[in-house]
Amino acid sequence: MGEQTIIKTGATLAVIAAICTTLVAATYQLTRDRIVANEKALLEQSLQPALAGTAYEGNVSESRLVIQPPHDLPGNDAALIYRVYAQDKPVAALFAVTARDGFSGLIRILVGVTFDGTITGARILQHRETPGLGDKIESAKSDWIFQFDGRSMGNPEATGWAIRNDGGEFDQLTGASVTPRAVVGAIRDTLLYFDAHRDEIFAAESSEDSK
């Protein structure tokens, strides 16, 4: 290939690359606002179920607190806490934590806890458990996750915070005990953390939105 040809070939490649980049950039501009709005709506919407029956004001997602590891919450990645207020008084907190001892991969769990330490609700945000067995932890697939509603540290006592197979008070799932054990453990640890750090959590400044 002569020098001329190389330059020409290179130029062709550059022109096509520029056109393609323009195309992607234009699409990005066009869709950016919608995507940001979707993500925010999705976040608010996904936080709602874990706050069942709690009256509150404002956008929950704006009171986010990021707890960097190492921390005592389940998981070794950053844990998220959303503070929920009514008339400037703290009423509840939402925890997004990670159980690392599931059957396959990480289980992201959302736990809502009232100011006095009672669970308002728990939901599975993300998991890769076996379809048909472990995935019954999803609220859409079975009502297993609802057994945590209204529980707290003390209801049952610490020893009761385990699945029945392990001598605890919580139901397991037919054909899957690793998954429920992981979820029960993560929720228990979240409650313990909340009881130990409650005042710090509500006193802390909201974390900046970093992307």
Next chain:
Amino acid sequence: MTSGGFFERLQTGLWKDNPGLVQLLGLCPLLAVTTTLVNGFGLGVATLVVITCSNALVSATRRWIRQEIRIPIYVLIIASLVTCIELMFKAWFPALDRSLGIFIPLIVTNCAIVARAEIFASRNSVGASIADGLGMGAGFALLLMAIGAFRELVGQASILSGIGMLTGSEAFNGFSFADNGFLLAILPPGAFFALALAVALKNSIDRRRHRERR
């Protein structure tokens, strides 16, 4: 590739040289996302759009592109198209985007698309390439939907579950006939069984037709 009309070319992609059933290309997404009809439809339509646009662009630029750099250019074109499609899914069908997950960006690696660019679009007119892309894309999409519908029916005894992700309303989210199905169909092996059944079905239909013709 022999010449032929628009419909003949569509038919080639839909049946005779179906990318999934005959060429067995793009099997990774085909096997991975076909757990429900709606998922199959989503990925199928996205692939259809990408393959048609990529065929059109590759064909339109074929006179300026030297042999030596054609592959990087195909990759550029396909990757850009897929990124655009992904952004559009995120903007207008966020729920479906989450359900398909990594398999939307992974359309880039669907070898059926590069194969059509190389085998067909780089040697044929724009019109013919679009027809080819539509045929191949539709063939792939219909196969995804058929396998998705089959696995959903057998595996979780429902059909059209998750249709709300397309319509954006929670009012209708598919029909459910029973609480549990035959679990294996949803699990990865079920995908292989379903594909094998589909290939066998196509071959037996072809053979019967061939016999009747003689």
